[in-house]
Amino acid sequence: MTSTAPDTSAGISPRPETQRRILAVLITSQILSGAGLAAGITVGALLAQDMLGATDLAGLPSALFTAGSALAAVAVGRISQAKGRRPGLAVGYLTGAIGSAGVLAAAVADNPVLLFIALFVYGAGTATNLQARYAGADLAAPAHRARSVSTVLVATTLGGVVGPNLAAPTGDLAESLNIPALAGPFLLAGVAYALAALVLAIWLRPDPLLLARSLHARQLAAAESAGDTGPAPVQTETLSPTLMLGALTMILTQLVMTAVMTMTPVHMHDHGHGTAASGLVIAIHVGAMYLPSPLTGWLVDRYSRTAVAAAAGLTLLTAGIAAAAAPGDSVALLALALALLGIGWNFGLVSGTAMITDAVPLATRAKTQGLVDVSIAIAGATGGLASGLVVSTTSYPILAISGGILSLAVLPAIAATANARPAR
Known part of the structure; x- marks a missing residue:
């Protein structure tokens, strides 16, 4: 890496335990959100097909997840930019939980329009799950940055594997609550996304992005006080x-x-x-x-x-x-x-x-x-x-x-x- 690359030295935690703690919190939230993420993939199309009585629009849930994910990616990014990773990711997962609740309400009411709106909102969980990888890199040293990203990514696997295997049990639970069985996985998704938001809101402290900015500012101040007249660290x-x-x-x-x-x-x-x-x-x-x-x-x-x-x-x-x-x-x-x-x-x-x-x-x-x-x-x-x-x-x-x-x-x-x- 050249000496003019921005932020390659910024965002390095002076205490390695800080980065380890943040990764542990992110891993926990990713395991939970992985289970929520799997619900739409597992039964979204089947639920739409069942409610519509036809296969013509059964592929629409996937398109709605994607559209909702695209919009949420912008929102989560902007909130994180202004307030930090913790509120950005927490709001994203909470929005996914609200979408899951909307899917359950649509299934009970047998309302396809409400279902499609709710699936669009549910897509926020997908975007947030993917954006969490960036939080793992904020405080990582450049030589370990990709490994931090990959640690957060691999945590999604556990929830993503467990989630689909709970489709039958959650379907039985849904029926006991007078909710259509196919909507059962969205019960799991709602709880999983809400818990992921709670974990991040309570324990993602210090906020990795805000701390990275603080450390970077200190490095700039130290360089200036030392009389460093070299090129500015940020040369986008x-x-x-x-x-x-x-x-x-x-x-x-x-x-x-x-x-x-x-x-x-x-x-x-x-x-x-x-x-x-x-x-x-x-x-x-x-x-x-x-x-x-x-x-x-x-x-x-x-x-x-x-x-x-x-x-x-x-x-x-x-x-x-x-x-x-x-x-x-x-x-x-x-x-x-x-x-x-x-x-x-x-x-x-x-x-x-x-x-x-x-x-x-x-x-x-x-x-x-x-x-x-x-x-x-x-x-x-x-x-x-x-x-x-x-x-x-x-x-x-x-x-x-x-x-x-x-x-x-x-x-x-x-x-x-x-x-x-x-x-x-």
């Missing part, structure tokens, strides 16, 4: 290429991953596989998205952000080739392809997050991170919507290969960024 114009590369890496990986993942269950159904088989493949894929995070974080810190970003593009290409070449009746090969797809996404998210955090000065960090996550959400929605069109007009193998080739766009972007870096 020299970091624009890094910022753009980090955003592009995450947008591309989200677009490709969502497109291929969305159509894989449909592809399997067309080849005679049941929901158990497709559920297994998707479960392996989700595990591969989050479980490698600690290793990915170490790789990013040990080698470089751009090396792992390049690996993301190559891994997604391999996943696309594997998915296209896998026979339709081979669950094992499709599972392998989707596992590679998840790993490629993980590479892109962790490396891209580290680049964004490196590049953005503390004064505007949270706001910029929120805007980047809006772009990621839009990319996911675009991938999901476009994937159906591509498969209907061509085929699933064409979609998979096209996605893999598109992911290689990160390579020339890395080369262009390297050439655009200012001289030392």
Whole structure:
């Protein structure tokens, strides 16, 4: 790293236990929110289909989650910018809990319009779950920044795995309360999101972003009192290429991953596989998205952000080739392809997050991170919507290969960024 990079020395806790405590609080909230996040994925489409009596709009819940997530990413980013991570994340999760309650009310009233509004609000939990990774990096030393991000990410896995497995018990509980069984997982989501908000509101102290700003201000004051007349630590114009590369890496990986993942269950159904088989493949894929995070974080810190970003593009290409070449009746090969797809996404998210955090000065960090996550959400929605069109007009193998080739766009972007870096 060059000596002019902003914030690479800022935001380092003088007490390592402070960062460890913050990570412990974030991990707890992520485990809880992961369970809430899984509800919409598990039964959102089924609940809409049941209430509407048709499948035409069954895909709308996914689009509403994404739209709500995009709007919430801006709101959470702006609140965090003005007040700190603690209120930003807590408000985001609380909004997700309110959306979950709205889904329950819509199910009881059998009101599809209320259901769709509530699902849009529920999407705030998704955005907040993703933005929590930035809080893990605020106080991390540059050499450990990606590992801190990955620690927060991997915590989502436990809740995300436990949540879907509680669909049946929560359905039984819902019926005992005279609520439709399919709405049961949203009972869990509401409680999980509310508890995550409570954990953050009470225990995320000191606020990592506010403390990082305070430490940075002290460093500037110390440098000024020592008569340091060197360049100002914040030189955002020299970091624009890094910022753009980090955003592009995450947008591309989200677009490709969502497109291929969305159509894989449909592809399997067309080849005679049941929901158990497709559920297994998707479960392996989700595990591969989050479980490698600690290793990915170490790789990013040990080698470089751009090396792992390049690996993301190559891994997604391999996943696309594997998915296209896998026979339709081979669950094992499709599972392998989707596992590679998840790993490629993980590479892109962790490396891209580290680049964004490196590049953005503390004064505007949270706001910029929120805007980047809006772009990621839009990319996911675009991938999901476009994937159906591509498969209907061509085929699933064409979609998979096209996605893999598109992911290689990160390579020339890395080369262009390297050439655009200012001289030392």
